Amino acid sequence: MRALIPAVAAAFLASSAFSAPPSDVGYDIVEGLTTEVGQRLAGTEAEARARNWAVARLKALGFANVRIEPFDMPVWVRGAETAEIVAPFPQKLVLAALGNSGSTPDGGITAEVVGFSSLEALKAAPDAVVRGKIVFVSHRMTATQDGSSYGYFGAARRTGPSIASNKGAAAILIRSIGTDHHRVPHTGVQNWTDGATPIPAAALSVPDAEQLERIIARGKPVQIHLALTPRMTGVHPSGNVIAEVPGRDPKAGVVLIGGHLDSWDLGTGAIDDAAGLAITTAAAKRILDGPKPKRTIRLVWFGAEEEGGFGGDAYAKAHGAEKHALTAEADFGGDRVWQFRTHFADPKAPLLAELTTALGGLGVGPGSSPAHGGTDIGPMVQRGTPVIDLEQDGTRYFDIHHTADDTLDKIDRAQLNQAIDAWTAMLRVVVDTADPLAALPPQPQEN
Amino acid sequence: MRALIPAVAAAFLASSAFSAPPSDVGYDIVEGLTTEVGQRLAGTEAEARARNWAVARLKALGFANVRIEPFDMPVWVRGAETAEIVAPFPQKLVLAALGNSGSTPDGGITAEVVGFSSLEALKAAPDAVVRGKIVFVSHRMTATQDGSSYGYFGAARRTGPSIASNKGAAAILIRSIGTDHHRVPHTGVQNWTDGATPIPAAALSVPDAEQLERIIARGKPVQIHLALTPRMTGVHPSGNVIAEVPGRDPKAGVVLIGGHLDSWDLGTGAIDDAAGLAITTAAAKRILDGPKPKRTIRLVWFGAEEEGGFGGDAYAKAHGAEKHALTAEADFGGDRVWQFRTHFADPKAPLLAELTTALGGLGVGPGSSPAHGGTDIGPMVQRGTPVIDLEQDGTRYFDIHHTADDTLDKIDRAQLNQAIDAWTAMLRVVVDTADPLAALPPQPQEN
Numbered sequence: 001m002r003a004l005i006p007a008v009a010a011a012f013l014a015s016s017a018f019s020a021p022p023s024d025v026g027y028d029i030v031e032g033l034t035t036e037v038g039q040r041l042a043g044t045e046a047e048a049r050a051r052n053w054a055v056a057r058l059k060a061l062g063f064a065n066v067r068i069e070p071f072d073m074p075v076w077v078r079g080a081e082t083a084e085i086v087a088p089f090p091q092k093l094v095l096a097a098l099g100n101s102g103s104t105p106d107g108g109i110t111a112e113v114v115g116f117s118s119l120e121a122l123k124a125a126p127d128a129v130v131r132g133k134i135v136f137v138s139h140r141m142t143a144t145q146d147g148s149s150y151g152y153f154g155a156a157r158r159t160g161p162s163i164a165s166n167k168g169a170a171a172i173l174i175r176s177i178g179t180d181h182h183r184v185p186h187t188g189v190q191n192w193t194d195g196a197t198p199i200p201a202a203a204l205s206v207p208d209a210e211q212l213e214r215i216i217a218r219g220k221p222v223q224i225h226l227a228l229t230p231r232m233t234g235v236h237p238s239g240n241v242i243a244e245v246p247g248r249d250p251k252a253g254v255v256l257i258g259g260h261l262d263s264w265d266l267g268t269g270a271i272d273d274a275a276g277l278a279i280t281t282a283a284a285k286r287i288l289d290g291p292k293p294k295r296t297i298r299l300v301w302f303g304a305e306e307e308g309g310f311g312g313d314a315y316a317k318a319h320g321a322e323k324h325a326l327t328a329e330a331d332f333g334g335d336r337v338w339q340f341r342t343h344f345a346d347p348k349a350p351l352l353a354e355l356t357t358a359l360g361g362l363g364v365g366p367g368s369s370p371a372h373g374g375t376d377i378g379p380m381v382q383r384g385t386p387v388i389d390l391e392q393d394g395t396r397y398f399d400i401h402h403t404a405d406d407t408l409d410k411i412d413r414a415q416l417n418q419a420i421d422a423w424t425a426m427l428r429v430v431v432d433t434a435d436p437l438a439a440l441p442p443q444p445q446e447n
Numbered sequence: 448m449r450a451l452i453p454a455v456a457a458a459f460l461a462s463s464a465f466s467a468p469p470s471d472v473g474y475d476i477v478e479g480l481t482t483e484v485g486q487r488l489a490g491t492e493a494e495a496r497a498r499n500w501a502v503a504r505l506k507a508l509g510f511a512n513v514r515i516e517p518f519d520m521p522v523w524v525r526g527a528e529t530a531e532i533v534a535p536f537p538q539k540l541v542l543a544a545l546g547n548s549g550s551t552p553d554g555g556i557t558a559e560v561v562g563f564s565s566l567e568a569l570k571a572a573p574d575a576v577v578r579g580k581i582v583f584v585s586h587r588m589t590a591t592q593d594g595s596s597y598g599y600f601g602a603a604r605r606t607g608p609s610i611a612s613n614k615g616a617a618a619i620l621i622r623s624i625g626t627d628h629h630r631v632p633h634t635g636v637q638n639w640t641d642g643a644t645p646i647p648a649a650a651l652s653v654p655d656a657e658q659l660e661r662i663i664a665r666g667k668p669v670q671i672h673l674a675l676t677p678r679m680t681g682v683h684p685s686g687n688v689i690a691e692v693p694g695r696d697p698k699a700g701v702v703l704i705g706g707h708l709d710s711w712d713l714g715t716g717a718i719d720d721a722a723g724l725a726i727t728t729a730a731a732k733r734i735l736d737g738p739k740p741k742r743t744i745r746l747v748w749f750g751a752e753e754e755g756g757f758g759g760d761a762y763a764k765a766h767g768a769e770k771h772a773l774t775a776e777a778d779f780g781g782d783r784v785w786q787f788r789t790h791f792a793d794p795k796a797p798l799l800a801e802l803t804t805a806l807g808g809l810g811v812g813p814g815s816s817p818a819h820g821g822t823d824i825g826p827m828v829q830r831g832t833p834v835i836d837l838e839q840d841g842t843r844y845f846d847i848h849h850t851a852d853d854t855l856d857k858i859d860r861a862q863l864n865q866a867i868d869a870w871t872a873m874l875r876v877v878v879d880t881a882d883p884l885a886a887l888p889p890q891p892q893e894n
Binding site for chain 1: 631
């Protein structure tokens with residue numbers, strides 16, 4: 001006879017069958033935020049829940065001056081998204097709309113495909129070749145440790161839709177800006193330029209893009225039925241969550257660090273950018289738990305980065321006039337730091353030697369090109385704030401970036417902890433350095 | 448001034464921007480079938496297109512007696528499938544219905560989740576714990592070279608739904624029977640046993656299952672809204688596609704080989720089982736192109752394997768009375784053969800030494816357990832046909848198996864060619880061996 005578990009024990013089983021992982025500040029932030037909130041698209045109710053989660057966690061960790069600084073933004077949300085090849089070889093394709101994509105009618109559109117192996121080929125094509133067609137651009141991005149390939153290949157996403165629209169295309173599909181081979185498309189923002197009319201714009205997963213390449217290569221006309229129904233929902237609140245490690249000397253200027261709280265809506269934003277929040281917050285927590293630093297660390301969990309840096313802009317508008325000694329952000333996943341770069345007014349600043357000493361033991365050497373920060377701290381860098389980049393290994397970052405696969409299991413705890421160690425070492429130096437950390441001349445604004 | 452490509456050249460670009468890969472018989476079958484047909488769910492119009500594609504390809508390769516042998520089968524097709532955690536942490540989950548899954552109302556159902564870390568825990572639970580709930584079984588399968596973990600862990604898929612139904616569950620979700628960490632759920636067949644009422648039954652992707660585990664572990668009641676609308680569409684035609692390499696001696700018996708033509712509907716069936724068709728067909732083609740063998744090779748591209756071996760049953764019903772000297776099938780991906788196993792009437796058959804000699808040079812040694820064939824040739828093995836298994840490396844097979852990720856890019860051409868070489872070596876021996884290849888006693892039928 002089979003032993004039965006009593007009902008009370010079995011009910012208990014429902015919550016205890018799965019045990020919780022061991023605990024530490026950095027990993028717990030990624031684990032908690034991705035589990036208890038999940039995706040947190042900018043300007044949505046999910047991002048608001050994430051802000052509340054953030055305030056509770058940052059207060060519980062003992063940070064000072066924890067607060068939300070709200071701002072408004074136009075909000076885009078995903079709708080239905082389906083595509084199928086109608087001819088010559090009927091089959092479905094897996095895709096995801098790009099941020100700010102236009103929409104098809106609910107029933108979709110059917111049009112012939114015209115394929116280009118690069119964005120340059122699309123640019124060079126006469127309008128007549130493109131007009132009324134579904135443009136397909138198949139930029140093949142490859143992995144790089146420093147993530148530099150994202151700049152060139154990412155242009156297909158950032159500017160391809162506007163170029164296609166201006167040539168009269170009915171829609172545009174791009175090969176995902178990613179380095180994996182899974183059926184998980186990579187979304188990402190694009191903005192309509194030059195008065196371009198919004199058209200449906202989506203990324204095929206890499207295997208789907210390669211499938212479409214093969215089908216086009218067969219030489220028969222290719223027809224696709226495409227239904228994409230994303231929409232702009234109007235202006236809604238987002239916000240930055242701010243916490244501080246108070247310093248002894250208000251005149252020494254603030255050290256501004258952080259990552260972004262919002263994520264794309266497909267995954268749970270583990271590597272992009274719960275990991276950046278974890279790294280910067282765990283490092284700041286170590287300073288908080290030690291002797292009071294000279295400079296205040298201001299930790300910002302920026303809102304609405306993915307849609308174009310609304311959080312960074314809002315921060316700079318509110319705080320740009322305050323003295324900032326230095327800034328750094330973490331928005332490149334959870335893997336190890338392998339190099340650091342700086343951009344200081346004095347190219348031989350004493351701080352450089354201090355950093356080299358502090359980071360060398362962690363396997364982090366100085367890079368040869370200047371630091372530039374990222375989207376969130378970009379407006380402060382443009383205003384002349386000195387900046388440090390702690391460069392993380394991006395070899396596998398674009399396998400996961402902006403996909404449904406951006407989930408907790410992609411976090412390598414050993415690498416995450418190395419990044420926290422590197423950030424802690426950097427912060428220990430900059431919060432107390434005697435280096436004057438003079439401001440740089442403001443940079444011209446990008447357009 | 449930017450040079451413009453003339454319209455004619457640009458139109459040409461549309462079909463020539465992507466070049467075709469280099470050619471060989473085996474890879475071309477995988478490439479062609481997955482590209483020109485794609486998914487080919489049993490009993491659907493897509494599988495019918497696949498049969499036509501198969502006939503054309505097998506005739507073009509010069510095989511004899513190429514024909515379709517039709518049979519009928521009940522057909523199940525996927526519908527909508529969405530799930531979201533309603534409480535305590537609202538978020539969507541990625542899942543795929545299991546074959547023969549029941550359906551929810553179109554609007555879905557909402558119910559509390561009761562989680563079990565193994566199928567055994569579900570079996571042991573009193574009905575009262577399960578009744579009206581959504582059961583979640585999180586069997587954690589691990590990778591093995593020989594694929595043996597599929598037997599034990601796969602039971603959660605094969606029998607979990609009936610067990611849950613018989614206990615009064617509203618629905619069942621299982622952790623995908625897979626070894627990857629991507630948001631691509633693993634479907635697969637299950638059959639309702641013991642008069643179990645069909646209930647909605649689906650597999651969560653591995654990251655989603657781990658997410659649900661973490662959320663259950665938080666200890667608050669978990670509510671899920673689930674909408675699954677697959678349906679049985681009635682009885683429809685499927686079929687086996689048969690081709691032969693004629694032998695010199697009709698009395699020597701047929702060597703029956705093959706794989707299955709149908710695939711699940713999520714991927715394009717590259718490793719499961721276009722690869723098996725490629726391996727067996729390319730090897731048979733080499734025999735076809737050489738001296739006429741003593742025995743006829745009968746190559747079968749079986750229909751409707753995934754839903755329960757309808758093609759294998761139909762073959763045995765039509766041909767079971769014919770003399771079969773030997774059988775072997777390839778249905779374990781496209782990776783290298785690392786071992787062979789046999790099941791012969793004479794455990795010291797001379798053929799064993801011949802095979803060991805022929806395969807040793809390819810890195811393929813004899814295994815210690817008996818061969819058992821697979822689903823398609825199973826009915827002939829049960830009738831006593833001697834069988835050889837050329838065991839392929841399954842280390843990464845269950846990363847991909849039954850998912851949307853089963854696409855051409857997963858084929859490793861070097862490994863595929865090694866498998867073709869091994870099959871060729873095996874066939875060269877068995878088609879001409881003087882070994883009598885005596886039949887075994889029939890095995891009892893499985894229930």
